[in-house]
Amino acid sequence: MSRLDAARAATQHQKAWFAETARRARAGDPIALVNADAPHEVLRAFDVPYVVNQWWASIIAAKRLGPASMRKVAEAGLPDHSLQYDAMPLGAQDLPVEEQPWGGLPDPAFAIADSHGDVTHKIFEQWGRRPGTETYQLSRTGADPVPPRWWELVPREWETAFGTDRLDLLQGEIEELIGWLEERTGRRFDEDRFVEIMRLANEQAEWNRRTRELLAQARPAPVLVNDTIPAVMVPQWHRGTQWAVDAAHRLHDEVAQRIEDGVAVCPGERRRLMWIGRGLWSDLDLYQRFQEEFGAVFVWSMYLAIAADGYVRYGPDPLRALAARFVGLTDLLYVPPWSAEWYVKEARTHGVDGVVHLVADDTPGGGFISEALEAEGIPVLEIRANNADSRSTDAARIPERIADFLRDRVPARG
Amino acid sequence: MSDADAPRIGIIGDDVPRQLVFAAGAVPRRLLGSWHEPVTPEAAELLGTVDAAAGRVLDDLLAGRHDDLSGLVVCHDSQANLRIFYVLRILAQRGRVPFPVHLVDVPRVSANAPARCFVSRQYARLLDFCAQVTGNRTDLTSLRRAAEQERELGRALEAMRERRRAGDCTGTEALTAYLLAATEPPEVAVSAVAGAGGATAPGATRVHLTGSNHPDAEIYRALEATGDVVVVGEDHDTGDGAWLGVAADGSSIDEVTDALTDAHLARPAAATGGLAEARAGHTLRRATHTRARAAIALVREHDDAPVWDLPRQRQALRDHDIALVARTRIPSGDAAATAARESLADLRELLATAGADA
Numbered sequence: 001m002s003r004l005d006a007a008r009a010a011t012q013h014q015k016a017w018f019a020e021t022a023r024r025a026r027a028g029d030p031i032a033l034v035n036a037d038a039p040h041e042v043l044r045a046f047d048v049p050y051v052v053n054q055w056w057a058s059i060i061a062a063k064r065l066g067p068a069s070m071r072k073v074a075e076a077g078l079p080d081h082s083l084q085y086d087a088m089p090l091g092a093q094d095l096p097v098e099e100q101p102w103g104g105l106p107d108p109a110f111a112i113a114d115s116h117g118d119v120t121h122k123i124f125e126q127w128g129r130r131p132g133t134e135t136y137q138l139s140r141t142g143a144d145p146v147p148p149r150w151w152e153l154v155p156r157e158w159e160t161a162f163g164t165d166r167l168d169l170l171q172g173e174i175e176e177l178i179g180w181l182e183e184r185t186g187r188r189f190d191e192d193r194f195v196e197i198m199r200l201a202n203e204q205a206e207w208n209r210r211t212r213e214l215l216a217q218a219r220p221a222p223v224l225v226n227d228t229i230p231a232v233m234v235p236q237w238h239r240g241t242q243w244a245v246d247a248a249h250r251l252h253d254e255v256a257q258r259i260e261d262g263v264a265v266c267p268g269e270r271r272r273l274m275w276i277g278r279g280l281w282s283d284l285d286l287y288q289r290f291q292e293e294f295g296a297v298f299v300w301s302m303y304l305a306i307a308a309d310g311y312v313r314y315g316p317d318p319l320r321a322l323a324a325r326f327v328g329l330t331d332l333l334y335v336p337p338w339s340a341e342w343y344v345k346e347a348r349t350h351g352v353d354g355v356v357h358l359v360a361d362d363t364p365g366g367g368f369i370s371e372a373l374e375a376e377g378i379p380v381l382e383i384r385a386n387n388a389d390s391r392s393t394d395a396a397r398i399p400e401r402i403a404d405f406l407r408d409r410v411p412a413r414g
Numbered sequence: 415m416s417d418a419d420a421p422r423i424g425i426i427g428d429d430v431p432r433q434l435v436f437a438a439g440a441v442p443r444r445l446l447g448s449w450h451e452p453v454t455p456e457a458a459e460l461l462g463t464v465d466a467a468a469g470r471v472l473d474d475l476l477a478g479r480h481d482d483l484s485g486l487v488v489c490h491d492s493q494a495n496l497r498i499f500y501v502l503r504i505l506a507q508r509g510r511v512p513f514p515v516h517l518v519d520v521p522r523v524s525a526n527a528p529a530r531c532f533v534s535r536q537y538a539r540l541l542d543f544c545a546q547v548t549g550n551r552t553d554l555t556s557l558r559r560a561a562e563q564e565r566e567l568g569r570a571l572e573a574m575r576e577r578r579r580a581g582d583c584t585g586t587e588a589l590t591a592y593l594l595a596a597t598e599p600p601e602v603a604v605s606a607v608a609g610a611g612g613a614t615a616p617g618a619t620r621v622h623l624t625g626s627n628h629p630d631a632e633i634y635r636a637l638e639a640t641g642d643v644v645v646v647g648e649d650h651d652t653g654d655g656a657w658l659g660v661a662a663d664g665s666s667i668d669e670v671t672d673a674l675t676d677a678h679l680a681r682p683a684a685a686t687g688g689l690a691e692a693r694a695g696h697t698l699r700r701a702t703h704t705r706a707r708a709a710i711a712l713v714r715e716h717d718d719a720p721v722w723d724l725p726r727q728r729q730a731l732r733d734h735d736i737a738l739v740a741r742t743r744i745p746s747g748d749a750a751a752t753a754a755r756e757s758l759a760d761l762r763e764l765l766a767t768a769g770a771d772a
C-alpha cells in the first residue's frame with residue numbers, strides 16, 4: 001500500500017517549517033513552547049511561531065533521545081517517572097545541541113500551558129526558570145456540565161456544551177494572555193488577523209469533517225489508519241494558516257481519488273475495526289497484521305475524528321469561540337459519558353464490527369466506554385495497561401489477543 | 415435540630431468552605447481513604463492509575479461505608495479527585511451511590527479577576543447544592559451562625575498549634591485532632607482539638623513534614639514512637655494545611671461567597687495546584703515558624719505533584735540550615751511505615767554529617 005502523498009507532504013513541510021522557525025529564533029525573534037491544549041491561535045495572531053510540546057516530545061522519542069532527556073530531568077532533582085512525555089522536552093533542552101533532534105530547539109521566549117493535571121503546570125514552571133523563557137499558565141476546569149451529543153453542540157451551541165462559567169474564565173484568561181504578550185513583544189494584537197485565523201481554522205476542520213465522512217462511507221477502506229495520522233496532525237499544529245487548509249483539502253481529495261479508483265487497503269475486507277486509545281507508536285505494523293488471516297482492517301482512529309468534530313467553532317465573537325475550542329477539548333475524548341457517547345456514534349457511522357480499546361491508565365472510566373459499545377452490540381476487546389510490568393507482558397500478547405478476539409467475537413461479513 | 419441529626423455531606427478534597435455546608439444545615443464530613451489498605455481492582459479500573467489514598471476513598475464509597483451521607487461534594491484539587499467525580503457522576507445516575515454528587519472546581523493558578531469570578535460562582539453553586547440536599551434555605555442568619563461555629567474550631571486549632579510549637583502536643587495527637595476536626599460534628603471536633611496534647615519526647619529532633627497528605631496518623635505514630643523526632647508541623651492538606659476554621663462575613667450572601675473566594679485565593683499553595691516556587695516558600699515559612707531543625711518529605715506512589723516541589727524546597731530549607739530527607743514513590747501497605755523509618759535513618763546520618771561539618 002503506497003503512502004498518502006498528503007502524509008509525505010505534511011512531514012516535509014514540518015521539517016522546513018521547523019528549520020525556518022529555529023533560524024528566526026536564533027536571529028532574535030521570540031518563539032513559544034506551548035502544550036497541545038493551549039490557545040495557539042493567539043500566538044499566530046501575534047506572529048509568534050510556536051512549537052507544541054507534545055509534538056516535540058514525539059520527535060525526541062523517535063530519535064531515541066527519551067532516556068537521555070529523562071536523565072537530564074533527574075539530574076535537576078526532578079522526577080523522571082512522572083508525565084514523562086510532557087517532561088521530555090525539558091530534559092532534552094539540556095542535551096548538547098549537536099545531540100538534539102533537528103539541530104535543537106532554540107530557547108523559547110514564552111512557555112504557555114493550561115495547568116491540566118497535577119504536574120503540567122510544574123513542568124512549565126521549570127521552563128520559566130530557564131534564562132530567556134517566561135511562563136504563562138492558564139487554568140483548567142473540570143468537565144461539568146456534560147450535556148449529551150456534544151458533537152452537535154460544540155460548533156455553535158458551545159455555551160450549552162461547556163457552560164458559561166467555564167467559558168468566561170478561559171476567555172478572561174486568554175484576554176489577559178493577550179495583554180501579557182503585547183507587553184512582551186511590543187506588538188499589538190491584530191484583531192482582523194485573528195478573525196481570519198479563526199475562519200481558516202474552521203475551514204480546515206470542515207475539510208477534515210468531509211474526509212472523515214468519506215472514510216466512514218467507503219467500503220472497502222481506502223487508506224491505512226496510521227497513514228492519515230501525520231496527514232491530519234501536522235496541519236493541526238499549523239491551524240489557522242492557508243497552508244493547513246490546503247493540506248486538509250489535499251488529504252480530502254487524495255482520499256476521494258482513492259475511493260474513486262477503487263483502492264483498498266485490503267480488498268478482501270471482511271471485518272471493520274476501530275482502534276480506541278492512543279496510537280501504538282511502538283508497533284504501527286500491528287494495524288495491518290490481521291488483514292491476511294481475518295480480512296480485518298482498522299478503519300478509525302481518534303486523530304482524524306477529533307479533528308473533524310472537536311475543533312469547529314462558529315460565532316460572532318472570535319475570542320469566545322477560541323475559548324470554546326480549548327476549554328474542554330481533551331474532555332471530549334477522555335471524560336465519560338462524553339467520550340463513550342462519541343465513540344458509539346463513530347462506531348456506528350463507520351460500520352464497525354469490533355473495537356480494540358487500549359484503556360489508558362491516565363484516564364478515568366475506560367470501562368464505561370467499552371460498556372456503551374457492547375450495549376450497542378459492538379464487541380470490544382479491552383487492553384489494559386495498568387503498570388509497567390503488565391504493560392510489557394500485555395504488549396507482547398496484544399497481537400494474540402486481537403486474533404483470539406476476532407476469531408471468537410467478531411463474525412466476518414458475508 | 416441538633417448536629418447529631420443533621421444530614422451529613424461528604425467532602426472529597428480540601429477546597430470546600432465548611433461555613434457554607436453548616437449554613438445549609440448539614441455537617442461536612444471529609445472522606446480521607448487510607449495509606450495502608452490496598453485499592454480494590456474495581457476502584458483501580460474505574461480510576462486508572464491514581465494515588466492509593468484516593469483509590470481508597472472510592473472503595474469506601476462503593477462498599478457502602480458512606481451510605482448515610484445525604485450528598486457528596488468532590489473538589490477538583492487534584493487529578494485523582496477529579497477522576498473520582500467523573501466516575502461518581504455516572505455511578506450516582508445509576509443509583510450505585512445513593513446521594514447526589516457535586517463538583518467544586520476552584521482553580522488557584524492565578525488570583526486575577528476571571529479566576530475570582532469563577533470561584534465565587536462555584537461557591538454560590540455549592541451553597542445551592544447544599545441547600546437542595548438539606549431542604550433548608552440559607553440566609554444571613556444561618557451564615558452568621560455557621561461562621562461563629564467554624565471560627566470556634568479555628569480558635570481551638572490555633573491554640574493547638576501553639577501547644578504543638580511549645581512542645582506540649584505531639585504530631586500524632588495534632589494530626590489525629592485535625593482528622594477528627596475534618597470529619598466530626600463541631601462539638602466533637604472542638605473538644606477533640608482542645609484535648610489534643612501529650613508530652614513530646616525530650617531531646618527529639620523537631621521536624622516539619624511535607625509531601626503527600628496523611629489520611630490517618632499511622633506514619634506520624636511510627637515516626638514519633640522512635641523518640642527520635644517530633645513532628646512540629648506540616649504543609650499537607652490533612653494537617654496544618656487543611657482549610658479548617660475559616661469563615662467570612664458580609665451583608666449579603668454574595669458578599670460572603672466573595673469573601674470566601676478571597677480567602678481561598680489567598681491560601682498558601684497546595685502541592686497539586688501550586689507551583690514549586692510558592693510551595694518552597696510556604697514550607698520554609700512553616701518550618702521556621704515551628705523551629706523545625708529538619709524536614710521529611712514522604713510521597714506516595716502516583717502522587718506526583720509533591721516530587722516536583724522537592725528541589726526548590728530542599729534549596730530553600732538548606733539556606734536556613736534545615737535539612738530535608740525525602741522518600742518518594744512509596745507504595746501503600748506496610749511499605750509506608752518502612753519508608754518513614756528509613757527516612758529517619760537518612761535524617762540521623764544527615765544531621766550527624768551536618769554536626770561534623772559545624
Ligand code: SF4
Nearest residue numbers: 036037054116120330
Ligand atoms: S491532555 Fe494532558 S497528557 Fe495530553 S497533551 Fe494535554 S497535558 Fe499532555
Ligand code: SF4
Nearest residue numbers: 266267268291292295
Ligand atoms: S484479504 Fe488478504 S490478500 Fe486480500 S487484500 Fe486483504 S490482506 Fe491482502
